[in-house]
Amino acid sequence: xxxxxxxxxxxxxxxxxxxxxxxxxxxxxxxxxxxxxxxxxxxxxxxxxxxxxxxxxxxxxxxxxxxxxxxxxxxxxxxxxxxxxxxxxxxxxxxxxxxxxxxxxxxxxxxxxxxxxxxxxxxxxxxxxxxxxxxxxxxxxxxxxxxxxxxxxxxxxxxxxxxxxxxxxxxxxxxxxxxxxxxxxxxxxxxxxxxxxxxxxxxxxxxxxxxxxxxxxxxxxxxxxxxxxxxxxxxxx
Amino acid sequence: xxxxxxxxxxxxxxxxxxxxxxxxxxxxxxxxxxxxxxxxxxxxxxxxxxxxxxxxxxxxxxxxxxxxxxxxxxxxxxxxxxxxxxxxxxxxxxxxxxxxxxxxxxxxxxxxxxxxxxxxxxxxxxxxxxxxxxxxxxxxxxxxxxxxxxxxxxxxxxxxxxxxxxxxxxxxxxxxxxxxxxxxxxxxxxxxxxxxxxxxxxxxxxxxxxxxxxxxxxxxxxxxxxxxxxxxxxxxxxxxxxxxxxxxxxxxxxxxxxxxxxxxxxxxxxxxxxxxxxxxx
Numbered sequence: 001x002x003x004x005x006x007x008x009x010x011x012x013x014x015x016x017x018x019x020x021x022x023x024x025x026x027x028x029x030x031x032x033x034x035x036x037x038x039x040x041x042x043x044x045x046x047x048x049x050x051x052x053x054x055x056x057x058x059x060x061x062x063x064x065x066x067x068x069x070x071x072x073x074x075x076x077x078x079x080x081x082x083x084x085x086x087x088x089x090x091x092x093x094x095x096x097x098x099x100x101x102x103x104x105x106x107x108x109x110x111x112x113x114x115x116x117x118x119x120x121x122x123x124x125x126x127x128x129x130x131x132x133x134x135x136x137x138x139x140x141x142x143x144x145x146x147x148x149x150x151x152x153x154x155x156x157x158x159x160x161x162x163x164x165x166x167x168x169x170x171x172x173x174x175x176x177x178x179x180x181x182x183x184x185x186x187x188x189x190x191x192x193x194x195x196x197x198x199x200x201x202x203x204x205x206x207x208x209x210x211x212x213x214x215x216x217x218x219x220x221x222x223x224x225x226x227x228x229x230x231x232x233x234x235x236x237x
Numbered sequence: 238x239x240x241x242x243x244x245x246x247x248x249x250x251x252x253x254x255x256x257x258x259x260x261x262x263x264x265x266x267x268x269x270x271x272x273x274x275x276x277x278x279x280x281x282x283x284x285x286x287x288x289x290x291x292x293x294x295x296x297x298x299x300x301x302x303x304x305x306x307x308x309x310x311x312x313x314x315x316x317x318x319x320x321x322x323x324x325x326x327x328x329x330x331x332x333x334x335x336x337x338x339x340x341x342x343x344x345x346x347x348x349x350x351x352x353x354x355x356x357x358x359x360x361x362x363x364x365x366x367x368x369x370x371x372x373x374x375x376x377x378x379x380x381x382x383x384x385x386x387x388x389x390x391x392x393x394x395x396x397x398x399x400x401x402x403x404x405x406x407x408x409x410x411x412x413x414x415x416x417x418x419x420x421x422x423x424x425x426x427x428x429x430x431x432x433x434x435x436x437x438x439x440x441x442x443x444x445x446x447x448x449x450x451x452x453x454x455x456x457x458x459x460x461x462x463x464x465x466x467x468x469x470x471x472x473x474x475x476x477x478x479x480x481x482x483x484x485x486x487x488x489x490x491x492x493x494x495x496x497x498x499x500x501x502x503x504x505x506x507x508x509x510x511x512x513x514x515x516x517x518x
Binding site for chain 1 (some may be wrong): 268272274279306393408411
């Protein structure tokens with residue numbers, strides 16, 4: 001193939017500049033979408049293989065509790081608060097493919113075996129925050145309800161405008177995955193998901209549904225608010 | 238010219254790397270913009286003076302955080318596979334000998350800097366790559382390794398906690414990832430600048446493999462933006478003024494190209510003379 005210097009320079013110059021113009025703050029070519037989905041599926045295989053029930057998160061030595069510096073995210077227009085006068089008493093439902101569906105009030109949760117852990121919060125945005133969470137392990141709730149073999153996924157539903165996120169069962173059964181009702185030694189406030197929320201350092205923040213209402217053990221995955229919007233579904237850490 | 242300057246595997250991996258690295262940097266900067274700081278919430282960070290300042294949007298890629306993450310986590314496999322192919326080839330095929338610093342590296346680098354700063358007249362004779370290039374092409378893979386390891390550390394800080402701890406924890410791993418990216422960007426920008434300012438002929442060698450040694454920076458005695466023209470044109474001009482003393486000494490086997498150049502200049506000089514003669518008559 002012969003191509004003179006001038007031809008080469010003009011071709012490469014226009015190719016580079018058009019590629020730069022096309023890429024500036026853009027989402028990239030639409031046709032790449034399938035490739036990106038494919039990569040996400042393959043990444044999930046790798047991430048699942050990396051998951052160990054023995055690997056525990058521990059904050060760096062000397063790290064301080066974030067306290068009020070912990071950001072508060074929700075999708076409703078205002079802070080979601082459970083209104084007892086309209087909705088009656090709050091209770092967490094545990095259902096799906098289980099032997100005995102549960103309905104647990106906050107008092108019921110407080111009576112169950114309690115776990116307190118000081119762990120990192122890994123946000124998808126890149127920040128971390130150290131917090132101390134108190135609650136009941138999801139694995140304890142699973143044992144209480146008697147989940148059966150078909151349960152491969154868990155959907156954590158909320159009263160925050162339909163927000164939910166579904167998980168793989170393995171991550172949900174991790175020892176550091178809890179339904180938390182306490183934060184830094186106090187009962188959870190409305191900003192951080194009261195009355196109860198899921199918390200696990202093994203998942204990115206957006207997977208940890210706040211303002212919990214239902215915990216459904218399911219045979220198939222059911223997506224999620226941010227997963228359906230384009231963030232990776234697995235979101236493992 | 239029968240021998241190619243860069244093996245086709247080197248040329249292929251070079252351009253795949255150029256595209257993949259550009260996308261990785263752009264999407265990485267978009268991810269960074271979601272939290273353009275390093276401090277843990279409720280704490281401060283010692284070593285980044287621009288905490289909270291976003292990177293200009295035109296330097297980013299992916300459109301939004303989720304899109305940038307999808308690109309980043311897809312392109313990382315291509316970048317790593319491409320890097321391994323390059324390093325494996327360069328090792329097995331012997332090219333690494335041109336890419337590692339030689340004995341006297343510091344002295345040679347000093348010579349190159351002196352030459353670029355006009356403190357030295359002649360381009361040092363270093364062969365295929367000069368000492369500064371060797372240093373750069375040797376450091377780049379190590380910075381690449383740092384960016385990959387720190388990247389894995391911030392991708393899986395819980396499942397691969399020992400790795401993240403080895404980097405000083407999540408916050409520091411994220412910082413090293415950023416530093417490695419900055420190093421790669423600086424080295425790449427200088428690299429591209431030098432291609433256009435000193436050795437534009439290397440563009441051809443990185444595409445088709447072809448390269449004319451007479452156009453090498455050593456042969457042209459080329460500093461940034463100086464002597465960009467091929468040597469044969471310069472020689473024509475110099476030859477007119479001072480019977481090409483330095484020019485022919487630089488390139489011993491220049492006789493083939495010198496002949497047409499000389500005849501060309503002879504013609505162009507002959508024309509006005511003959512015209513003058515005509516007008517006199």
